[in-house]
Amino acid sequence: MTRDRTARHRARLLATLRLQYPDALAESGFRLLHPETGEPYTDDRRHLVATCRSIANFSVGAVVDGPEWCLDAAEHGLEFLRESHRAADGGYHLVVDDGGEPVDRTRSAYGHAFVLLAYARAAAAGLDGAVEDLRATHELLEERFRDDAGLFRSDCDPDWTEREAYRGQNANMHACEAYIAAYEATGESRYYDRARHIAETITDDLAAATDGLLWEHYTDEWIHEFTYNEDEPRHQFRPPGYQPGHHVEWAKFLGLLDRYGCEDESIVPMEGQYARARELFDAAVDLGWADDGFVYTVDRDGEPIVSDRYGWALAEALGAAAVLAERADFHGDEEERDRFRDWERLLADCASAYRGPAGLWYEKRLSPEDGGDPIGPEPPGVESDYHPASAYYERWRSARKVSDRQRP
Template sequence: MSSSPPANRADPWRARLLATLRVQYPDTLAERGFRLLDPRTGDPYTADRRHLVATCRATANFALGALASGPDWCVSAAEHGLSFLQDGHRGEEGYHLVVTADGDPVDRTRSAYGHAFVLLACARATEAGIEGARSTLETTHRLIEDRFFDDRGMLGSDRDAVWNELEPYRGQNANMHACEAYLAAYEATGEEAYLDRARHLARTITVDLAAATDGRLWEHYTADWEHDFTYNESEPRHQFRPPGYQPGHHLEWAKLLALLDRYGDAPGPAEGWYARALSLFDRAVADGWTENGFIYTHGHDGSPIVSDQYGWALAEAIGASGALAERAAARDKNGTADTASRLRRLNRRFTVCTDLYRGPAGVWYEKRLAPEAGGDLVAPEPPGVEPDYHPVGAFYECWRSVRAMSPEAGSDPPR
């Protein structure tokens, strides 16, 4: 009678990650690129359009599956995505935001946010050992440096097809995802220049600019990086640039700062990356948590602007609490055992809530409407930007954080 190998505490996180990818594979793969799946039925949407962010997110997702020693199809699916990124989205210079399945441009915008995800996809694919990914990573890094960074070393606004700036705008969201991408590039290559770039982006947004808003993170800025408190105030439900503070982005930054803490405090905030990360996390929970999810946005006084609860914010809370618990445990000698225990309890509470956002087919809905609006679940609309990117990333961070803490899982470094 054979016996199974002993389980360890990291196994459930790996299982969640791979289960999410199994829902996606193979139905999300089209002949060219990826298709969005309906969370109610699991059927692919029939829209012919492919969104750059969705292509990059799906590629990064399957690369993470490969890094977690998933099935061979994780590698082949990531290769499939990287191929369409180059053959479908790539223009003469830069990447088209929306294309058809044949690669015909529908929206030629050179999106700063979208190019940050190109860098992320290439970084994850590089770490997964996919052929050609590293050279594309390096080319994309140079493109972003040349075309998007301003004189403060931050991402500027979107460009048109010939690289004219579309508006005098600066946004924390594109810079946050650029920080994520540069962290992934460092983890994939070990090149300090990428880590330095991630640190600079993180310090500027979460320390320097946040000093004017009592530590909270504002979303929108002028071309001179002055807070623009009136930007899109008439569009509270804007998909990518809503007005107000977003607890979900505080959580996402908390996760990224926890990762930066793994690689040393300097140069960073005076209190250190870990302390700043914990502060952002606790602020998000205090301002946004509703026992079943996080409100989307709130104003300066903390009152909700949009009370809808997005699945991505819950996923980021899972990833942030997992990574922060690992960093707190690493500081146990400094009296942070109670903090680590509190973070693990919250991590379990957040994880229980995932059932509220997952559809019958296993794919996550985009959001739940506010209780006063009925609380209905809302599916993403095609071409979509791949809602399961956030859960996959959260499960991956929890998996490698637990591995860093658990002797029975091996003492692999978090990278």
């Protein structure tokens, strides 16, 4: 039965990638596809995050031994990342046009976290030069983004001058993700150490001031900034309030840190990550589960700020449930294993409401009070079905772990 699950998750991952290939590939870089028609948007801008996510997607397709076009598509993306997004100083432009000309030269902390992820996934797939680029990116992040707290600082101008006295958990969360992937690709403990430090600081140290919940915004001294962007509740990357989706995303990453901390005797594991991962998953449910998805943001009193249901949050919860079911199985916690498997099935059933007629995921569904309509991403866009692809990849990996333990 577990082996059947593994095959189904692999098939779903490859089917998700097949919806992107070859239409998402432009002559240079990738294009955003519309979830209703499957047709490319006509906008010629290329966002760094979308480029990196597409590379990561097709690279994991190669990792699961998918068709040859997975490697071809990942290589296509790497070429554009290196030749068009990468600047002469080694940093990466946030937005370029299809000819590689910079449109937005911002040195984005969030974007550079995804650069590391792209190279890490490409390295795991065995693509030429990816390990070297991964290590060079790590050195760039150490020099340009790592602050005195050992976390990522904020966005910078092209001369690396920091734009505002701000720190955000979101960029750091994705840096944690990228460092975990770098550890997976290379086995080098320094990447695990970076991921563990970020996770401990964000999910333990800073969360102690907010009853274990994860606030999004801080000053440059890592003091909670509770009024940040309170007048922009629908800000694309920095909305105010708690985000249930980020709580489940962190639950997934803590589960992965627990996995490798238990498997690799050469690294120092994070203390209590399995228990903390379960707490964060349950906190997301308490904060924002609405039977058809998670509300986007919640204020400090527990009231929704934006009740739209974003597809990425559901997908991340699906991946988190798979990881936590696997970790519960490892720890001999049968009741929790069964509970998270139930969540995994429920979340998978909900996923169909977020897929458009073309099979691609919508960015979100409006709240029922606003009609519940599905909404596609706006160009240049960063949603290349990265979150669902990541969820299916994680379901495949977690099922394989359980299957390997069951073999005589």
